[in-house]
Amino acid sequence: MLYRAFYFLHLKPLTRVSVRMSASDRPTAVGLHFIPTRCHFDDTVQVIVRGLFPKQMVKLVAEVEDDKGMIFRSSAVHRATEHGEVDLNSSPSLGGTYNGTEPMGLFWSLGPLTPHNKFTWWDASRPVLVDVKVVSHERPEHVLAKETHQRRFMKEGVQRVVVTDGRIRGTLFIPPGPGPFPGIVDLYTLGGGPSEPRASLLANKGFVVLALAFYRYKDLPKKVDKLDLEYFEEGVRFLQKHPKVKGSGVGVISISKSGDLALSMASFLSGIKAVVTINGCCANTLFPLKYKDTIIPALMGDLKKVTLTEQGLLDISKAIPDPTANENLATVIPVECADCNFMFVASEDDMNWDSVFFAELAAQRLRDSGKENFEIVRYPKAGHFVDVPYMPFYPSGVHAAVGKVVTFGGEAKTNAHAQVDLWGRVQEFFHKHLDTGNAQHKAML
The missing domain is CATH 3.40.50.1820 (Alpha/Beta hydrolase fold, catalytic domain)
Incomplete structure (x- = not known):
């Protein structure tokens, strides 16, 4: 019994080190959060990523389809804090479709994949759905988290x-x-x-x-x-x-x-x-x-x-x-x-x-x-x-x-x-x- 106890006491720190070395096998799930979860098109939204490793490099990618079927995309590269968090209100983009600290950069920097197209939305009664995902900077094909943010035009009662x-x-x-x-x-x-x-x-x-x-x-x-x-x-x-x-x-x-x-x-x-x-x-x-x-x-x-x-x-x-x-x-x-x-x-x-x-x-x-x-x-x-x-x-x-x-x-x-x-x-x-x-x-x- 003493041997087993001694074994497990030493196993835990060894296991923690191996997890830190593997971004694909993290102990807690990465969370992508919008505050508020939905808002009006002209309102700001706070975008936060939690559950990352300290100083981990990630890329946020946003994508939306307009009423003409045109795909618009934006991206931003961020380095997580010591606490494994990226908050677009304070974390500067180090690359992508914009640079610097821009809380709404993922939204205003959306650009058409087919050049020279304007974002078109004919019916204001329908919300714009913006898909956002967090991917590993080293392995872009590895999606760590993804969520959809709803941006409405009409407030209730209009x-x-x-x-x-x-x-x-x-x-x-x-x-x-x-x-x-x-x-x-x-x-x-x-x-x-x-x-x-x-x-x-x-x-x-x-x-x-x-x-x-x-x-x-x-x-x-x-x-x-x-x-x-x-x-x-x-x-x-x-x-x-x-x-x-x-x-x-x-x-x-x-x-x-x-x-x-x-x-x-x-x-x-x-x-x-x-x-x-x-x-x-x-x-x-x-x-x-x-x-x-x-x-x-x-x-x-x-x-x-x-x-x-x-x-x-x-x-x-x-x-x-x-x-x-x-x-x-x-x-x-x-x-x-x-x-x-x-x-x-x-x-x-x-x-x-x-x-x-x-x-x-x-x-x-x-x-x-x-x-x-x-x-x-x-x-x-x-x-x-x-x-x-x-x-x-x-x-x-x-x-x-x-x-x-x-x-x-x-x-x-x-x-x-x-x-x-x-x-x-x-x-x-x-x-x-x-x-x-x-x-x-x-x-x-």
Whole structure:
């Protein structure tokens, strides 16, 4: 008996040493944890790995499939602490799709396996499911742990209503509660379809939002050679008449081509109180715009000014000419006629066109009319697509007007930080100018 006791006393430390040498036969399971286990798309999540060996090197790999069937993937290499833990809130990535301490890096650095694709999500009622796994850095085929994180767009109680009213098409998002709430028309980029992710996330914050399509959607025309501002006027009136919408006026949020549409709506239509344009133009672009008996001609690009980047992508940033040149003055939108507040958002590395130049032109036009009803928000190193927080970076893709792959500019990490910063500014701007005197929105934040 004494011999057996002596044997087992010496066996235990020997066994512990052999386990430390074998990462595939660990004494406790590796755990991958999300805090919270599920959240909204614009919320942060804490990612923690526990049960590793001290100083063990591991790789975290995230993967998601969008509504077009495109696979997006990201990765980060981490070294565990003395306690065998990796916490993305404090542990820097040593390699992968991003570097440094970035708590949400696995999400915003998701990139398409097939290059030049934008993350697409049409139906905001369905959550995005992000699969994350922890693998051995030395043996990537060895999966130590894996979990799925659910990222939702709509909070509980938000209504999603498909709109087919008269000519207008789109999706309406209504916050829970009696209201009335401030209303926003959400216009997305060239392509004409609605952006349900942004609209639904704004509804979570206490706005009734109409994600308005204007072509290439359901029974709307697949192609257009001109746009009718009266169609957008119908959208504004539809929103204003809704019983859950405050009747004092609505806002408009836009990006890229829809930026000049938003400026045109503010300049020609009544009932617009606040406009956000993200990397838009101060002139009407690409299509003539008709409103009753008025037609604003289109500012067109000059293909001779298209060049190639070092990566072989088209650079169209200089293709749109100066709208203030004599021959282009008729395309400039008369923003001085608008009776609303503007937020001009401009990325300094926008390679679609010179958003900073266009924002400054619009602002100067307002100043020349004695107006200070605007603010300019600039983001160095951000690209053309500054979207909702943690939306995967979109540096290049097929341009709807060009029909070929172009560069949109920007640096992934800086662009991601710009998206988070802008999101807070957009909410504050709309609540300030659409929800004055109503404390109800504070409960939605």
